[in-house]
Amino acid sequence: MLNVGVLGSGGKVGRAMVDAVEAADDLSLSAAVDAGDMLTGLLDSNTQVVIDFTHPDVVMDNLKFLIDNGIHAVIGTTGFTDDRLDTVREWLAEKPEVGVLIAPNFAIGAVLTMRFAAQAARFFDSVEIIELHHPSKADAPSGTATRTAELIAEAREEAGRGKMPDATSAEFDRARGARVDGVRVHSVRVAGLVAHQEVLLGTQGETLTIRHDSLDRSSFVPGVLLGVRGISSRPGLTVGIEPFMDL
Numbered sequence: 001m002l003n004v005g006v007l008g009s010g011g012k013v014g015r016a017m018v019d020a021v022e023a024a025d026d027l028s029l030s031a032a033v034d035a036g037d038m039l040t041g042l043l044d045s046n047t048q049v050v051i052d053f054t055h056p057d058v059v060m061d062n063l064k065f066l067i068d069n070g071i072h073a074v075i076g077t078t079g080f081t082d083d084r085l086d087t088v089r090e091w092l093a094e095k096p097e098v099g100v101l102i103a104p105n106f107a108i109g110a111v112l113t114m115r116f117a118a119q120a121a122r123f124f125d126s127v128e129i130i131e132l133h134h135p136s137k138a139d140a141p142s143g144t145a146t147r148t149a150e151l152i153a154e155a156r157e158e159a160g161r162g163k164m165p166d167a168t169s170a171e172f173d174r175a176r177g178a179r180v181d182g183v184r185v186h187s188v189r190v191a192g193l194v195a196h197q198e199v200l201l202g203t204q205g206e207t208l209t210i211r212h213d214s215l216d217r218s219s220f221v222p223g224v225l226l227g228v229r230g231i232s233s234r235p236g237l238t239v240g241i242e243p244f245m246d247l
């Protein structure tokens with residue numbers, strides 16, 4: 001039986017993770033921690049793996065505590081810049097036995113969307129991303145869209161594709177969206193939405209749209225549990241759920 005804690009247990013995703021851990025025969029919910037709760041409860045309950053779906057402003061403090069105390073971590077919270085990832089690697093250098101998995105999206109379809117977009121990107125003159133979320137989301141663009149844009153940019157550079165066509169010369173503030181590694185990303189926040197992303201690719205005479213929809217937050221559960229069950233055998237930092245999916 002694996003003792004699993006949930007940070008952000010009262011949140012939209014955290015609640016789904018609490019339910020999933022409680023329903024799993026091989027997992028035991030050893031701690032449910034939300035804002036204002038002490039992290040030391042994780043030590044008293046002999047928690048072995050922690051799932052974190054909290055907030056970009058607090059996740060680094062949570063991770064430092066987990067690594068310092070030898071607790072494996074499956075991190076869904078977004079906001080991980082390259083600098084933050086380097087900091088996590090430095091912390092892990094002191095604790096080489098600890099496994100940390102950080103993934104911008106645990107939904108299987110979202111992971112495949114990122115791969116399909118990177119595969120397709122080299123064949124198209126233009127690629128832009130539209131990500132659509134609920135209005136309580138703190139960060140924009142989403143971590144998924146940021147990662148998707150990075151993968152697209154890498155694929156285009158590898159294929160030697162030049163700048164995307166864009167005649168914009170007069171633009172209202174941010175009208176053309178954010179630029180992530182040269183890829184335009186547009187963020188929509190509308191009540192009633194959960195988590196959605198479209199990648200639009202275009203070239204002579206045709207466009208290709210790759211779309212993923214998380215219709216509810218249970219979509220993130222299978223990927224998170226894959227990470228929870230496998231993290232102890234993957235010490236160090238893993239970014240993205242792909243290695244756990246043999247992708």
Ligand SMILES: NC(=O)C1=CN([C@@H]2O[C@H](COP(=O)(O)OP(=O)(O)OC[C@H]3O[C@@H](n4cnc5c(N)ncnc54)[C@H](OP(=O)(O)O)[C@@H]3O)[C@@H](O)[C@H]2O)C=CC1
Nearest residue numbers: 008010011012013034035053054058076077078104105106
């Ligand atoms: N990787 C992935 O697949 C996914 C990632 N996410 C990411 O997960 C994060 C959470 O999303 P979501 O569940 O919608 O957000 P919510 O705001 O619904 O949930 C966050 C929860 O964390 C709590 N919290 C805040 N600070 C702390 C802390 N220091 N310790 C413990 N709990 C704390 C909040 O409490 P309070 O409200 O009182 O502040 C809240 O209950 C976001 O960064 C989002 O981008 C979301 C879905 C999928």
Ligand SMILES: O=C(O)C1=N[C@H](C(=O)O)C[C@H](O)C1
Nearest residue numbers: 078104105137142143144195
């Ligand atoms: O905040 C959310 O809801 C989500 N955040 C993640 C992101 O920023 O990519 C994953 C998913 O889009 C849901």
